[in-house]
Amino acid sequence: LKIYSELGRGTTFKLLFPCAPGDADRVAIPDAPKSTWRGHGCVLVVDDEESIRTTAALMLRKLGFETAPAADGRAAVEAFRTEPDRFTFILMDLTMPHLDGEQAFTEMRLIRPAARVVLMSGFNEQEAISRFTGKGLASFLQKPFTFEALSETIQRGLANAPGLK
Secondary structure, eight states: OEEEEETTTEEEEEOOOOOOSSOOOOOOOOOOOOOOOOOOSEEEEEOSOHHHHHHHHHHHHHTTOEEEEESSHHHHHHHHHHOTTTEEEEEEESSOSSSOHHHHHHHHHHHOTTOOEEEEESSOHHHHHGGGTTTTOOEEEESSOOHHHHHHHHHHHTTTSTTOO
16 A cells, blocks of 8 residues: 655555466456336436446436436536426436535526436435435435446336336
8 A cells, every 4th residue: 555645736545456376267247237117308417527427328328318418516507407398307416516416406496396306426325315305306326326226216216207107
């Protein structure tokens, strides 16, 4: 373990592992679960980490949705304000720059009170959604998530939304 730290620049951790003897065993990578459920419409995917936005969008497209990306809460609110009826639901991270998930949620609900938001976070569910109690959050998705978890969360959380059954 090597740790480098500079005031005002942050800290870097390096983990060095010894090389294992012999050839590496091939590991079979399982196929994505075959979900028969299909959605439709457009999902606003909001996360400040590009890899999460891209992965979530890919999974959502496999479920039948179109996607629109937003890199932070402010960009999400602007996209939503421009076309509020375009989005079937919003898949949004809790912690982001400019406007966090809670602030963006509040702004979007002012624009369209029936907006459906699925919150995603690396924080545990109780901690993450405590500020949303009674505000109409559609569902919660724990990060990191699998294709199956995303599909189940959407089905469960948005089962009563028009066009998602």
